[in-house]
Amino acid sequence: RLKQKGIHRFFPVQ
């Protein structure tokens, strides 16, 4: 089962 990851898991908040 695949889970949708959020984009800020990859691109940290500056």
Place this chain on the structure above:
Amino acid sequence: MFEARLVQGALLKKVMEAIKELLNEASFDCAHSGILLQAMDNSHVSLVSLNLRREGFDKYRCDRNLVMGMNLSSMSKILKCASNDDIITMKAQDNADTVTFVFESPKQEKISDYEMKLTNLDQDHLGIPETEYSCVIKLPSAEFARICRDLSQFGESIVISCTKEGVKFSAAGDIGTANIKLAQTATVDKEEDAVMVDMQEPVTLTFACKYLNMFTKATPLSPQVCLSMSPDVPLVVEYKIEDIGHIRYYLAPRIGD
């Protein structure tokens, strides 16, 4: 004082169509070098990054950096009032709480202006690292839109698998499975019809159809789209906007726990 005049006003109308389904509101960061917009969709799964360089405008003036928070549904209503052949100018005073859109018909016989209230948006700005991607795929944008639309009938996800042979898009669901394979084109009459695959290592990733379909609203901006993938990082879907800039969509993959 900020003023940006775009003879090809239709481009701005197309940019709006390309972002308005994904974003309710966004900040336009205006600087000497041009206009930048970066915003996440409401569910924070994807990120839109728009870049319009000053050189692409017929006239561009930005005395001071300006952040204009715009409600995109309001901006879209206003841009719908512009004809496709209108010249569009956006302008604002320094520290203003409104932006003005001026539409000039090509022969100047009709000039309209629309003033829109700006909103203060407190949006997170994400740092996008410079990445060398394992696979870079260029294909006709209409083909990509067609593939996303067709595969969406089968399931909520599309698997994109890139090898040196080409790229495969797959979906599976209750009614069955679907696979679309595109081979790299050997020769084409027009460059925009080409499928090109630049692969360092094979990559297979799974993405939500819903977002891919929203990205394809940018199809009218460019005949080609570029997909960049590396293992376990967001997909980049890039459409060039003629000589003026680009729109990039970043989509987080669906991955196993």
